[in-house]
Amino acid sequence: MKSIIKLAEEKMSKTISVLNSDLATLKAGRANPTMLDKIQIEAYGSMCPISQVANISAPEPRVLVIAPWDKSMLKDIERAILTSNLGINPSNDGIVIRLIVAELTEETRKNLVKKVKKAGEDSKVALRSIRRDANEKIKALKKDGLSEDEIKDGEDKIQKVTDAVVKEIDALILAKEKEVMSI
Structure with missing residues (x-):
């Protein structure tokens, strides 16, 4: 028993x-790297979370910065974020992707x-x-x-x-x- x-x-x-x-993972008005945990991208032939192919940081309370280790992944990461139901438009400058979390x-x-x-x-x-x-x-x-x-x-x-x-x-x-x- x-x-x-x-x-x-x-x-x-x-x-x-x-x-x-x-x-x-809920978007609560503050930038939190865990918001991206459920977003998967195809990398090297398999699906994996963004955190496994990039460094994710929150330099400001409402900004997330995604710096992929392989710059060729930028477009894939951007596409995955756009197709997710996160409701945030990524800004890609060719080096990093910035996500600005709007106030609720x-x-x-x-x-x-x-x-x-x-x-x-x-x-x-x-x-x-x-x-x-x-x-x-x-x-x-x-x-x-x-x-x-x-x-x-x-x-x-x-x-x-x-x-x-x-x-x-x-x-x-x-x-x-x-x-x-x-x-």
Whole structure:
């Protein structure tokens, strides 16, 4: 039963990691290199993130500078950014690409907060699925001679872990909302 609880904890931890990376890629009015993490380009015959073919820096709060190690990649990187749903037009000077992140309007902020809340809710749905699977596995151990009290104890432990992770998700979502609304 301990292995079932441990596996559930690991899956819930991965859910938090996914949520963190999703929240980091949201455009929140500040230039952040992680905004480009999900944008893939074709380089040397395979798809890879921009960060694997270029140096990405934020010299100013609202400017990202992408300096590819191979200057022939400039056009590919520019095209990938244009076709992504990032909503930023790249400026290519032949050496680096500059991305200027526009200030957020009130409407954009509210839409971004909706996306943040949706990401949080999606994570909670994933948690409930993990909890349900763990509880089913624990109940299946009854056939192996596990008592009702031990099953109840296992389900309680899973619920405590779930509650702790839900609190962590709520804190992440609240922090991101404050960040978006204060920019």
